Amino acid sequence: xxxxxxxxxxxxxxxxxxxxxxxxxxLAGSGHDRRGRTRVDPVYYWFLIPTLALxxxxxxxxxxxxxxxxxxxxxxxxxxxFTGFTNYIAVFTDPxxxxxxxxxxxxxxxxxxxxxxxxxxxxxxLTSRIKLKTPLRAVxxxxxxxxxxxxxxxxNFLFSNSLPAFGAAADIxxxxxxxxxxxxxxxxxxxxxxxxxxxxxxxxIYIAGLLSIPGEVHEAADIDGAGAARRLWSVTLPLxxxxxxxxxxxxxxxxxNVYEVIVGLTNGGxxxxxxxxxxxxxxxxxxxxYAYQMANATIFFIIAVAISVLQLRISRGRAAN
Amino acid sequence: xxxxxxxxxxxxxxxxxTTLVILLLCALTVLLPLYVTVSMxxxxxxxxxxxxxxxxxxxxxxxxxxQAWELTNFPVAFMISLFITAGTVVGTVFLGALASYAIxxxxxxxxxxxxxxxxxxxxxxxxPVVALPQIQLTGLVGLAxxxxxxxxxxxxxxxxxxxLFTAFLRSIPLELEESARIDGxxxxxxxxRLIFPLLAPMSATVAIFAFLASWNDFMMPSLIIAxxxxxxxxxxxxxxxxxxxxxxxxSFASYLMAMAPAIIVYxxxxxxxxxxVTQGAVKG
Numbered sequence: 119x120x121x122x123x124x125x126x127x128x129x130x131x132x133x134x135x136x137x138x139x140x141x142x143x144x145l146a147g148s149g150h151d152r153r154g155r156t157r158v159d160p161v162y163y164w165f166l167i168p169t170l171a172l173x174x175x176x177x178x179x180x181x182x183x184x185x186x187x188x189x190x191x192x193x194x195x196x197x198x199x200f201t202g203f204t205n206y207i208a209v210f211t212d213p214x215x216x217x218x219x220x221x222x223x224x225x226x227x228x229x230x231x232x233x234x235x236x237x238x239x240x241x242x243x244l245t246s247r248i249k250l251k252t253p254l255r256a257v258x259x260x261x262x263x264x265x266x267x268x269x270x271x272x273x274n275f276l277f278s279n280s281l282p283a284f285g286a287a288a289d290i291x292x293x294x295x296x297x298x299x300x301x302x303x304x305x306x307x308x309x310x311x312x313x314x315x316x317x318x319x320x321x322x323i324y325i326a327g328l329l330s331i332p333g334e335v336h337e338a339a340d341i342d343g344a345g346a347a348r349r350l351w352s353v354t355l356p357l358x359x360x361x362x363x364x365x366x367x368x369x370x371x372x373x374x375n376v377y378e379v380i381v382g383l384t385n386g387g388x389x390x391x392x393x394x395x396x397x398x399x400x401x402x403x404x405x406x407x408y409a410y411q412m413a414n415a416t417i418f419f420i421i422a423v424a425i426s427v428l429q430l431r432i433s434r435g436r437a438a439n
Numbered sequence: 440x441x442x443x444x445x446x447x448x449x450x451x452x453x454x455x456x457t458t459l460v461i462l463l464l465c466a467l468t469v470l471l472p473l474y475v476t477v478s479m480x481x482x483x484x485x486x487x488x489x490x491x492x493x494x495x496x497x498x499x500x501x502x503x504x505x506q507a508w509e510l511t512n513f514p515v516a517f518m519i520s521l522f523i524t525a526g527t528v529v530g531t532v533f534l535g536a537l538a539s540y541a542i543x544x545x546x547x548x549x550x551x552x553x554x555x556x557x558x559x560x561x562x563x564x565x566x567p568v569v570a571l572p573q574i575q576l577t578g579l580v581g582l583a584x585x586x587x588x589x590x591x592x593x594x595x596x597x598x599x600x601x602x603l604f605t606a607f608l609r610s611i612p613l614e615l616e617e618s619a620r621i622d623g624x625x626x627x628x629x630x631x632r633l634i635f636p637l638l639a640p641m642s643a644t645v646a647i648f649a650f651l652a653s654w655n656d657f658m659m660p661s662l663i664i665a666x667x668x669x670x671x672x673x674x675x676x677x678x679x680x681x682x683x684x685x686x687x688x689x690s691f692a693s694y695l696m697a698m699a700p701a702i703i704v705y706x707x708x709x710x711x712x713x714x715x716v717t718q719g720a721v722k723g
Contacts, residue, residue: 158545158548159626161625161626161627162540162541162544162545162551162626163541165537165538165540165541165630166537166538166541166542166551166554169534169537169538169558169597170538170554170557170558172590172594173557173558173561173594173597176573176590176591176594177560177561177564177569177594177595179572179576180569180572180573180575180576181564181568181569181572183572183576184568184569184571184572187572194575240462240465243458243461243462244462246455246458247454247455248454248455248458248459248462249454249459250459250463254462254463254466255713256706256709257466257469257470258465258466258469259705259709259712259713260469260473260702260705261469262651262712262716263651263655263701263702263704263705263712264655264698264701264702265654265655265657265672265673265676265697265698265701266655266657266673267657267673267674267676267677268673268676268694268697268698269472269698271676271680271690271694272472272475272476272691272694273472275475275479275492275687275691276472276475276492279490279491279492280490280491280492280493283490283491314468314469314472319716322713322716322717323717325717326717371565374565375565375566375567375658377567377657377658378657378658378673381657381677382677395567396565396567396658399567399568399570399571400567400570400571400662402571403570403571403574403662408571411571412571412572415567415568415569415570415571416568418565418567418568419564419565419568422563422564422565422568423563426562426563
């Protein structure tokens with residue numbers, strides 16, 4: 119039971135080490151010579167260069183090519199011409215694309231809040247003194263290993279059959295019809311399935327965080343007469359603040375890529391009410407909008423980088439403390 | 440102020456029944472969709488069509504599985520999923536470990552140091568951003584197939600594995616290696632006999648992430664693999680959506696067969712999966 123804690127603590131520590139001492143042991147590589155640089159064993163190049171080449175061909179070249187085409191009128195094949203920032207200007211005024219950004223960001227914010235509140239409370243429960251701790255934890259992690267699209271199809275059936283049946287029986291008009299067909303509520307189904315699927319990994323991080331709090335802290339709070347809720351809010355939560363930040367950023371980044379759960383539930387509908395950024399970008403391959411959607415993808419990329427930079431800054435800040 | 444204190448005290452010493460009951464109810468929300476999947480898949484077509492998700496199958500009818508097996512050509516989809524997953528896991532662990540070893544042992548060389556940061560850039564790159572050019576290029580070079588997916592998947596997973604491997608390699612004392620070198624081992628032998636076995640716990644974490652990322656992935660195979668006869672299990676579910684129509688027992692049998700392998704693997708490797716994900720996520 120103590121292993122997850124120690125590994126988490128160790129890896130968190132390693133992160134600090136890496137940030138602080140990353141450059142310290144750089145002399146180690148040159149081995150046992152005095153000062154001058156030894157020749158690098160050519161085998162090391164064989165270890166690295168093929169991977170570098172493959173990475174360049176499969177990631178860098180497509181990325182550069184895509185950004186390049188975003189300044190043209192390329193439709194996926196044939197001739198093209200430079201069009202400067204035309205695509206970008208068009209993207210910023212395209213209601214379909216703006217709607218997909220609005221939907222995706224709204225969805226990501228709601229989901230990240232919901233997932234973190236539930237996962238945190240579950241983690242508190244799972245680290246308290248209860249029976250069946252291990253089997254319960256095992257059950258809560260199951261959704262993590264299930265394919266998003268497959269579970270979305272299962273929920274699709276529940277949302278279009280069982281939930282309306284329940285709504286009709288309970289005489290709730292808006293629930294008597296499938297929420298998947300309701301432009302105002304379809305997004306809720308996507309939040310629910312995404313949350314169902316991503317609570318486990320968030321939960322595991324919170325469990326690691328909670329187990330890293332020394333027991334004396336709780337005893338001290340207990341002796342001071344703090345009630346359970348009060349203790350949770352003013353003692354436990356501040357102590358796992360770093361884990362909250364990690365979970366929120368990792369989660370937010372993932373939810374911005376939302377795609378397969380939507381395919382399994384609404385396929386972007388009704389109409390285009392639940393069309394995500396990823397979905398809009400992919401239309402570029404079939405709709406002859408290649409260059410245009412690459413401009414969209416490039417903007418999306420800049421946003422993703424900005425969030426990652428924020429993540430790095432925050433984790434650096436934490437490491438410094 | 441007194442009452443809560445006393446309650447808190449008692450809670451510390453005995454099992455907290457309220458919490459347990461709430462957690463059990465929450466666990467039901469996890470298990471319910473799985474129960475529905477299993478029970479629907481065991482119904483007869485006529486019972487499944489009534490749309491009652493929660494009724495028990497009566498009589499138990501396995502014909503849904505037989506039909507799903509044939510319709511979706513399950514063995515082929517399963518083998519392709521397995522092939523992509525195995526390729527991704529082995530490739531990510533192996534290439535990641537090799538590259539990380541070269542990088543850490545030659546950190547004083549600019550090429551190796553820069554390679555580290557270069558390979559990490561994929562961490563900031565969501566797949567949708569490069570999807571269109573990748574579809575275009577894989578089509579151009581004849582890699583619009585499972586092999587193409589393996590290569591792309593490894594390259595996306597590589598950054599994370601290098602992050603984990605390099606951190607771990609830095610903690611291995613150099614003296615260990617030096618004694619092997621004195622005994623005349625080459626760099627490759629040192630890596631294979633000494634370093635790679637030492638990396639085993641990290642390799643397990645990397646493998647778990649690569650497994651979860653490739654086995655359940657829908658986005659990449661659905662976009663990269665051109666021939667629908669070579670699609671993976673998750674993608675096959677969407678391809679046959681219309682053909683399942685109202686034969687819910689067939690569709691749920693198909694879903695169950697798609698879910699089952701990962702759940703079974705999980706049941707046997709729970710502890711590793713939980714530790715691996717915790718460790719990886721806190722780091723990444």
